[in-house]
Amino acid sequence: MARPAAxxxxxxxxxxARIAARLAADGHPVAVNYARSADAAHHVVQRITAEGGAARAYRADVTDDAQVAALVDDVRRDLGPVGVLVLNATGPQPKVPVDALDWPDVAQHLDFFVRSPVLLLRAVLPDMRRAGWGRVVHIGSDVVQRLPPGSSAYVAAKAAQRGLAGVxxxxxxxxxxxxxTVAPGWIPVERHADAAPEALAEYEAGVPLGRMGVPDDVAAAVAYLVSDAGGFVTGAWLPVNGGSTIS
Ligand SMILES: NC(=O)c1ccc[n+]([C@@H]2O[C@H](COP(=O)([O-])OP(=O)(O)OC[C@H]3O[C@@H](n4cnc5c(N)ncnc54)[C@H](OP(=O)(O)O)[C@@H]3O)[C@@H](O)[C@H]2O)c1
Known part of the structure; x- marks a missing residue:
């Protein structure tokens, strides 16, 4: 049976990118959203298509009301009603110590982790309501538990996102x-290409499972929550961090 659009x-x-590929492999037609990187998004779509999945790329700033409305209209027209929403997009995450923190630093994160989820959920809710079925997965962060210095704006917004998910x-x-909510630990991706080897080693030393996570670890957790097997799980906070925040 065809799976609902994601x-x-x-x-x-x-x-x-890995979450999109995994959901496509599981049979969902996938909308690959991006803001600026058209070539990269089209590459993601090409890989999915080459592997037998269905996907299309959609440019939209997901913090913007009008662009979110147009995005969801376009996805619905092309791929069908949206049954799966993965709230993953993020802007830059600079370290800002509290004595240098200005409101725009905080607002930028709130735009991604509160404003955007609200806009997107409200846009797809009619589809899910009509179907009597839906899967919403927030990509949170275990920083809400680890509280790294210099990240108070990011942590505050991620904590707010956790509140949205529960309610x-x-x-x-x-x-x-x-x-x-799937809450990754540090999972090196393209933007971490310049991370110092010492920083990676220090982090890894604190991971009970003894390795850095990879994007597929996160994609697998999302896939479970979206699957029929995950259908009786809701309101969960699922750290994907090799046990880094066990308490
Ligand atoms: N990687 C980690 O270690 C880690 C750890 C914990 C939590 N997380 C969370 O996981 C999520 C993904 O993080 P990541 O590390 O994979 O980020 P990333 O590699 O920096 O990717 C960010 C993505 O968001 C898109 N984006 C940026 N601004 C956008 C906008 N206004 N509208 C729509 N899309 C936009 C980017 O597209 P363009 O290239 O087109 O701008 C890009 O596809 C985030 O919520 C982050 O907080 C990540």
Whole structure:
């Protein structure tokens, strides 16, 4: 049976690209959203298509009301009603110590992790409500537990995103819609290409499972929550970090 369409925000690279590929491999037609990297997004689509999946790339700033509305209209027209929403896109994540922190630093993160999820959820909700089925997966972060210095704006927004997910899980459960959060630890992606080997080694030393995570670890967790096997799981906070935040 055909699986419902999945919209993955920020899927031109990093974790989103692997999540998109995995959902496509599991049979979902996938909307690969991006903001600027058209070539990278089209490359993701080409790989998915070459592997037998269905995908299309969609340019949209997911923090913008009008662009989100147009994005969801386009995906619905091309791929069908949206049944799976993966809230993954992020802007830059600079370290900013508290004495240098200005409101725009905070607002930038809130735009990605609160404003954008609200806009997207409201845009796809009619489809999920009509189907009596839906899967919403937030890509959170274990920084909410690790609290690294210099990241207060990012952590505050990620904590707010966690709050959204919990309340939405309660509100939308009766409609057959699950809402969960996958919370990665440090998973090196393209933007970490210049990470110092010492920083990687120091982080890895604190991972009980003894290795850095890879994007496919995150994609597998998302795939489980989206699958029928994950259908009785909602409101969950699932760290994907090799046990780094076991307490
Ligand atoms: N990687 C990690 O270590 C890690 C750890 C914990 C949590 N996370 C979380 O995982 C998620 C993905 O992180 P990542 O490391 O994979 O990020 P990334 O490699 O920097 O990728 C970010 C993606 O978001 C897109 N994007 C940026 N601005 C956008 C906008 N306004 N509208 C739509 N798309 C936009 C980018 O597209 P363009 O290239 O077109 O701009 C890109 O596809 C984030 O929510 C992040 O907080 C990551």
């Amino acid at each position: 919209l993955v925000t920020g899927a031109s690279r990093g974790l989103g 939405w899980a309660k509100e939308l459960g009766p409609l057959g819609i699950t809402v969960n």
